[in-house]
Every structure is written in C-alpha cells, then in structure tokens.
Amino acid sequence: MNSLTRRKILSRAMTLLTASFAALVIVALVIILGYIGVTGVREINLGFLINEPKPIGEPGGGIANAIVGTMILIAIASVIGLPVGILGGLYLAEFGSNRFGNVLRFVIDTLTGVPSIVVGVFAWTIMVRPMGHFSALAGGVSLSIIMMPIVARTTEEMVRLVPQSMREAALALGAPVWRMSLGVVLRAAAGGVATGAMLAIARIAGETAPLLFTALSYNYMSTDVNQPIASLTYQIFYYAGSPYEQWHAMAWAATLVLVAMILAINISVKFLARSRYQ
Amino acid sequence: MTTNKSPGLGIVTHFLTPLAWLRGSKRFGDPLFKLATLAFALAIAGLVVLMIIEMARDSTLAFDKFGLSFIWREVWDPVREEFGALPFIYGTAVSSLLGLLIAVPVSIGVGIFLVEHAPRALSAPVSFLVQLLAAIPSVVYGLWGIFVLAPLLRDSVYPRIQSALGFLPLFQGNPNGLGLMTAGIILSIMIVPIITAVTTDVMRAVPRAQPEAALALGATKWEATRVVLQNARSGITGAVILGLGRAVGETMAVTMVIGNRPQISASLFDPSFTIASAIANEFTEATSEIYRHALVELGLILFAITFVINALARLLVWSVTRGQGKVVHE
Numbered sequence: 001m002n003s004l005t006r007r008k009i010l011s012r013a014m015t016l017l018t019a020s021f022a023a024l025v026i027v028a029l030v031i032i033l034g035y036i037g038v039t040g041v042r043e044i045n046l047g048f049l050i051n052e053p054k055p056i057g058e059p060g061g062g063i064a065n066a067i068v069g070t071m072i073l074i075a076i077a078s079v080i081g082l083p084v085g086i087l088g089g090l091y092l093a094e095f096g097s098n099r100f101g102n103v104l105r106f107v108i109d110t111l112t113g114v115p116s117i118v119v120g121v122f123a124w125t126i127m128v129r130p131m132g133h134f135s136a137l138a139g140g141v142s143l144s145i146i147m148m149p150i151v152a153r154t155t156e157e158m159v160r161l162v163p164q165s166m167r168e169a170a171l172a173l174g175a176p177v178w179r180m181s182l183g184v185v186l187r188a189a190a191g192g193v194a195t196g197a198m199l200a201i202a203r204i205a206g207e208t209a210p211l212l213f214t215a216l217s218y219n220y221m222s223t224d225v226n227q228p229i230a231s232l233t234y235q236i237f238y239y240a241g242s243p244y245e246q247w248h249a250m251a252w253a254a255t256l257v258l259v260a261m262i263l264a265i266n267i268s269v270k271f272l273a274r275s276r277y278q
Numbered sequence: 279m280t281t282n283k284s285p286g287l288g289i290v291t292h293f294l295t296p297l298a299w300l301r302g303s304k305r306f307g308d309p310l311f312k313l314a315t316l317a318f319a320l321a322i323a324g325l326v327v328l329m330i331i332e333m334a335r336d337s338t339l340a341f342d343k344f345g346l347s348f349i350w351r352e353v354w355d356p357v358r359e360e361f362g363a364l365p366f367i368y369g370t371a372v373s374s375l376l377g378l379l380i381a382v383p384v385s386i387g388v389g390i391f392l393v394e395h396a397p398r399a400l401s402a403p404v405s406f407l408v409q410l411l412a413a414i415p416s417v418v419y420g421l422w423g424i425f426v427l428a429p430l431l432r433d434s435v436y437p438r439i440q441s442a443l444g445f446l447p448l449f450q451g452n453p454n455g456l457g458l459m460t461a462g463i464i465l466s467i468m469i470v471p472i473i474t475a476v477t478t479d480v481m482r483a484v485p486r487a488q489p490e491a492a493l494a495l496g497a498t499k500w501e502a503t504r505v506v507l508q509n510a511r512s513g514i515t516g517a518v519i520l521g522l523g524r525a526v527g528e529t530m531a532v533t534m535v536i537g538n539r540p541q542i543s544a545s546l547f548d549p550s551f552t553i554a555s556a557i558a559n560e561f562t563e564a565t566s567e568i569y570r571h572a573l574v575e576l577g578l579i580l581f582a583i584t585f586v587i588n589a590l591a592r593l594l595v596w597s598v599t600r601g602q603g604k605v606v607h608e
Binding site: 007008010011014015017018019021022024025026028029032033035036083084085087088089090091092094095096104106107108109110111112113114115116117118119120121122124125126145148149152176177178179181182202203205206207208209212213216233236237240241248251252255258259262263266270 | 307308310311312314315316318319320321322323325326328329332333335336383384387388390391392394395396404406407408410411413414415416417418419420421422424425426467470474498499500501503520523524526527528529530534554557558561562573574577580581584585587588589592
C-alpha cells in the first residue's frame with residue numbers, strides 16, 4: 001500500500017472516529033433523558049404536583065412544597081442577583097475596555113468557576129450563622145451569588161453587540177452618557193440580557209449543593225422566607241438517599257419535573273435567540 | 279423619564295422640577311452613573327475577596343491545631359478531633375483525572391467534528407445537544423448514577439475488567455458499583471460539554487488560511503485538521519484545564535456515587551471521598567467547632583485549587599482567542 005492511500009485511509013478513519021464521538025455524546029444525552037422520561041412519567045399525576053409529601057407508606061404524596069420552594073428561591077436569587085449582574089455587566093461593557101476592566105472581568109470569571117459547594121459554605125458563614133438558623137433567604141442569597149457573574153458576563157456580551165452608531169446617535173442628540181447607556185443601549189440589548197437572565201435561572205434551578213446548609217428543606221408547604229424551605233433538587237437528593245422504593249419513584253418523578261422545566265427554558269431561549277439574530 | 283402634562287400631576291411635576299437638571303446632566307449624571315455601575319461590578323468581584331476572608335476566619339481552629347500539615351495528614355476522625363485533608367485530595371484528584379481521561383479524547387473529537395467536518399446545518403444542532411448535557415443538574419446525574427449506571431457497571435463491566443486485568447492493584451477488591459471509577463465516569467459525561475465548547479471556540483479562532491494552505495499543499499483532511507489543532511494547542515489545553523476545574527468542584531453527582539469513605543486505596547473500584555462531597559455530607563453534622571473549622575478549611579483548599587486551575591485555563595484560552603473579539607462560552 002503506498003503512502004498516499006495510507007494517508008487517505010487515516011484521514012477517513014479520523015473523520016469517522018470524530019463523527020462517532022459526536023454520536024456517542026448525543027446517545028448518552030438521549031439515554032439519560034429517555035430514562036428520566038420513562039421512569040418519571042409513571043409516578044406523575046395531578047396529585048403529585050399539588051399535594052404535600054406524606055409519610056412513607058401512605059399513598060398520594062406530592063412535591064407541591066418543593067415546587068413552590070424552588071420558585072421562591074429563584075425569586076429571591078433573581079431579585080438580588082439580576083440587578084447587580086446586569087448593572088455590573090453594563091459597567092464592563094461601557095467602561096471596562098481598559099486594564100482595570102480586564103482585571104475585574106478576570107476576577108468575575110473566576111467567581112463563575114468557584115464550586116457551588118464553596119458558595120454554600122460562604123453563604124452559611126455570612127447568612128446562617130449570624131441569623132442563627134437556616135432560611136429560604138440564605139438559600140436565595142447563595143443562589144444569587146452563583147447567578148451574578150453569569151448574568152454580568154452575558155449582559156456585557158449582549159451590550160457589546162449593540163452597534164456603535166446607536167450610541168453615537170444618542171450622544172449626538174445631546175443625551176448624557178447615562179441616558180444613552182440605560183435608555184438606548186441597554187434597551188436595545190434587552191432581549192439578549194433577558195436571554196442571559198433566563199439561562200442563569202435555569203442554572204440555579206438545578207443547584208443543590210448551595211442549598212444543603214442554607215435553605216435546607218422543609219416537609220410542609222411554606223412561603224416564609226425566614227424559615228427553611230423545600231426545593232426540588234434537595235428533595236431529589238433526599239429521596240434518592242432513602243431506602244424506600246416508593247421514594248425512589250418519587251425522586252424520578254421530581255427529576256422529570258425539574259429537568260422538563262430546565263430544558264424548556266434552554267430550548268425556548270435557543271429558539272427566541274435564533275428568531276432575533278438570524 | 280417622561281414628562282406628564284396631565285393637570286392632576288402638575289403638583290408632582292412642580293416638586294420634581296428642581297430635579298429636572300439631572301435629566302440632561304452630563305456634569306453630575308455621568309460620573310454618578312459610572313460610579314454606580316462600577317459599584318455593582320466591584321461588588322461581584324469583591325465577593326471573591328470576601329469569600330477568602332470569611333472562610334479563612336472560619337477555619338482558624340483547624341489551622342492553629344494542624345498548620346500546613348492539615349494538607350498531608352491522612353487521618354479523618356471527628357471523634358478524636360484529628361483531621362487531615364489527604365484522603366479527600368486523593369479522591370478529588372483521582373476521580374477528576376479519570377473523568378478527564380475519558381472526556382478529553384471524546385470532547386476534542388466532537389470539537390473537530392463540529393469545526394472541520396459537520397456541515398453548518400448539522401453542526402449547530404449537534405453543538406446545541408452537546409450543550410444540553412451541561413444543563414442537566416448535578417443531582418440528576420447523581421440519581422442516574424446510583425440507580426442506572428452503578429448497577430450496570432457493577433454487574434456487567436467491572437467483573438469483566440477484573441477478569442482481564444485483575445492482577446493490577448488498580449482493579450482489585452470487591453466492586454459494589456460505588457467508588458472512584460464510577461465517579462470518574464459520571465464526571466466525564468458532565469465535563470464533555472465545557473471542554474467541547476471551549477475547544478470549538480478556540481479551533482474556530484484559528485485563521486482558515488492555515489488549514490487551507492495545508493490542503494493546497496496536498497495534505498489530507500486529517501493532516502489539515504492537525505495544523506488547526508497545532509495552532510489551537512494552548513487554547514485546547516486551557517479547555518482541558520477548565521474541564522478539570524469543573525470536575526474538581528463537582529459535588530452532588532460525585533457524592534452520590536463515590537461511596538463516601540475517607541480512605542486512600544489503590545483500587546479504582548473502592549469507595550473514596552472528595553473534598554466537595556465531604557463538605558456536602560458532613561457540614562450539617564459537624565458537632566464540634568473544630569470539626570466545622572476543618573470542613574471550612576477543606577472548602578478553602580478547594581477554592582484555592584479551583585482558583586489556580588481557572589486562572590491558568592483562562593490565560594491559556596485568552597492567548598488563542600485574544601484579538602478575535604470573542605467571548606469564550608461556558
């Protein structure tokens with residue numbers, strides 16, 4: 001076999017190999033999601049979504065408290081994390097094109113890489129210990145810390161996409177820089193910023209580690225932000241670690257609810273973004 | 279912002295008139311705006327500093343008692359209040375490296391496929407599906423790991439590995455499905471998206487003229503691809519290190535499948551413990567003050583490790599994408 005044929009065969013083989021890797025990853029995704037769907041759907045009914053948990057052995061238990069809890073945690077995190085993230089990102093985009101901006105950006109990026117369990121420990125030291133008890137508020141704060149760097153960086157990216165000519169037009173009409181930034185640039189980037197915010201919400205909805213010793217969990221319906229609160233992720237973790245078949249089944253069903261919610265956000269954001277930019 | 283001309287609001291407008299200068303002000307409004315947004319950006323960055331201070335303050339007891347030897351002490355005994363981080367560092371390192379061992383070839387392969395081979399109509403959806411793996415929460419991987427992957431590995435994969443390679447210390451013992459190897463496999467699935475995403479970005483940042491020149495000189499497709507890989511080398515290294523950072527800090531999935539036993543064992547089938555999973559498991563149960571301080575010190579070590587890893591990775595990725603005006607996605 002001459003060397004050209006060998007090189008061509010190698011090239012073909014490598015193409016095939018990389019394609020099969022891509023196929024492998026997608027198969028893994030399909031297997032995981034498929035298993036969640038098939039196993040989770042058996043246990044799901046209206047009662048599961050609107051009832052509170054029942055003691056083991058009693059049928060008809062649900063996860064309503066965990067769904068409400070997750071929503072409340074997301075709301076607290078968003079109220080704190082979104083404004084800080086969006087305005088911080090606006091600074092990086094509008095004033096951050098210098099050495100100082102690069103340092104800030106670098107530090108904020110490292111915050112993205114801080115493990116969520118470490119964020120949990122940090123939230124415990126600044127919230128739970130001074131307050132003396134676990135609370136939804138502490139859980140929300142720890143989630144907001146995870147949210148901030150993500151929102152800041154996506155906001156920066158989106159604001160940078162706004163054409164320079166729009167800024168110049170606003171300034172030429174006599175607007176001060178702050179009105180130009182808030183009223184023209186941020187408004188033009190609003191769709192993209194909202195996309196980033198939704199993705200950040202999808203991300204924190206799936207977090208468990210920062211809640212383990214901040215929000216903890218609660219067995220009943222609760223809307224008191226000063227008390228521990230249930231969440232879907234904690235509930236899944238708790239049920240998975242229990243020895244009961246019935247709770248395992250509930251863990252799968254709760255997972256289906258959580259994953260469906262997160263994928264719905266991811267997929268709708270994808271299609272919204274496409275219709276805007278293409 | 280809008281001036282309301284309706285008569286009923288006249289009184290409001292009247293009292294707001296002194297503030298009207300602000301609406302068009304460049305002298306006060308602009309510096310104020312810059313300062314306000316700066317404050318928010320600084321607040322986010324300041325969290326990193328605050329984290330270090332808070333965790334250092336909360337680990338003094340353990341630090342005073344064990345000093346730096348905390349890092350290489352092998353004993354973890356809450357009852358006798360003897361603490362050392364080595365078993366956790368070992369578990370973290372081995373499980374993460376196992377994860378990389380599987381994830382790196384696959385991710386780079388997928389990256390090559392997306393950039394060099396897949397037509398545009400295929401590349402976008404495939405890349406989206408790969409990124410969906412990153413959207414699945416950690417606790418869900420853990421659940422799937424306990425009930426699907428671990429039993430499968432225990433019953434059909436590990437016995438085969440043992441019968442073929444059982445003479446190696448790496449594969450001895452009595453695999454029950456929960457241990458280092460299972461954790462490594464779960465981790466590999468979880469870090470494929472990030473390594474793939476960054477690899478794709480850095481490969482796209484290589485000027486197309488490079489592989490085209492190679493093709494024009496008679497190179498095969500694979501040889502031209504190697505030119506691209508060569509150019510993106512440091513960025514791909516950065517991608518791998520970012521994946522390592524993700525694996526090191528991963529908590530829920532690992533804690534659910536690694537078996538949670540603080541020991542250093544040569545066998546990959548044996549249960550182990552990682553820094554993150556130790557904190558997750560024991561923090562609320564830490565009864566004594568020094569026990570909790572030891573756990574916070576573990577957190578500080580984890581923070582330091584991931585900080586160095588991420589800083590290094592970002593510098594490497596920047597060295598390739600710099601000047602491209604691109605932001606590397608996670």
